Amino acid sequence: MKTFSYVSAPDTDTALRALADGADVKLLAGGTNLVDLMREGVERPATVVDITRLPLDGIDELPGGGLRVGALVTNSRLAAHPLVRTRCPVLAQAILLGASAQLRNMATVGGNLLQRTRCMYFYDEVSACNKRAPGSGCDALGGFSRCAAVLGVSDHCVATHPSDMAVALVALDAVVEVESVRGVRRVPVTEFHRPPGDTPHIDTVLAADELITAVEIPWTAVAAHSRYRKVRDRASYAFALVSVAAALAVEDGRVTEARLALGGVGTRPWRAAAAERVLVGGPATEEAFRRAAEAELAAARSGPQNAFKVELACRTVVATLRQLVTEGGAV
Structure with a gap:
């Protein structure tokens, strides 16, 4: 594993400055995906910023009946919340059908949105993968492709997105709130993940200096009748x-x-x-x-x-x- 610097951010401002000032910085929350990627040599950050102490773990009801979910809320806690279970059961069901109980206890909402593909070629450093090494090719196109995507694919990548939670959030028209030293912006979750096109290594519209702070789920009557x-x-x-x-x-x-x-x-x-x-x-x-x-x-x-x-x-x-x-x- 490549040597890296470790920073424990006591507050959001510290985390944002670290993102703005550093090159090749990765944020550590639950670590259920980042740690695996670092062990495999896919991710080699110069600095890891621990954000687990940030005050981003609230689940709050919005005036219109929607929900504001902090980026550090764990998957298990979100799935168990009574307002989630009654107002948008599709979200609770999606989370509970993902991973294992141990992983759901650690994985966070923000991290879930940012998790990377589990394509076998992405994890194999000797294979060609444009998502891992831009311009190297895509061995999945002529290789084992049983789990590959059939929608939104390009000549450069056919890897599927692995999240269950994100699928439910897309159906619910959720909005992702992101913050940087430049300010706050809101991104519809339907626009948060990028199609691969000819730049499959860029998974999302999140800039390098931005931090996911929350996800907002608007209230709709139909969401209560979901699966x-x-x-x-x-x-x-x-x-x-x-x-x-x-x-x-x-x-x-x-x-x-x-x-x-x-x-x-x-x-x-x-x-x-x-x-x-x-x-x-x-x-x-x-x-x-x-x-x-x-x-x-x-x-x-x-x-x-x-x-x-x-x-x-x-x-x-x-x-x-x-x-x-x-x-x-x-x-």
Whole structure:
């Protein structure tokens, strides 16, 4: 492991100055991803700034009924919060279907959003990976690609984004608050993660001197009637082959509002906007759900090893929406 400097920030201003003044600085919160990447030699920061003492661990109700979640709130605490469980159950379900209890006790909201892909070529230093080493190529394109993305891919990268929590936040129209010495800005979570394009090594729109301070989840009635479904190779501690975050409102047999996001199939947490357009105003039937899913997956780009994800995603969308209707999740 490369030698690095360690700084324990007592307050937010200290952390922000360290980001602004230093080169190749990484922030340490739960450490569930950064420490692994440093051990593997993928990340080699010159300085690690410990931010665990910052006052960013609150979960507060906003005047309109939404929630403001501090960046250092642990995944387990967020999933257990009564307002999360009642107002946006899709988020609690997504978190509980991710990782293990031990990791959820350490992993933070901010860190979850910033976690990097688990593509096997990204972690293998002898493999070509444009995300790890820009310009080196992408061995996944001609290699083992069963877990690769089918939406948002480019000729330079087909790696999936691993987060379950982020998929739910995308469906909920959450907003990420970030801060630097230059001030505070707010980024819709749907715009926070970048498509790979020809610069797959740049995962997010977060600048090098910026710190995630909070995530705000606006209140919507439909969010209370939401579900998260995850399809994976084993029942626990596995990343999604396909996942679906959905919220649905139905009146007189027709869909009046729909929120849909996909995981395991996109290079970033994927808002299924095309599917939503098909759903709203249409009948709440399996045939209509299938048409919506197919509209979203029409742009899929797959290979022989991951082509199954297209059909699996369509079926998972239908199953999730059917559950919302038949089990009283939609109103």
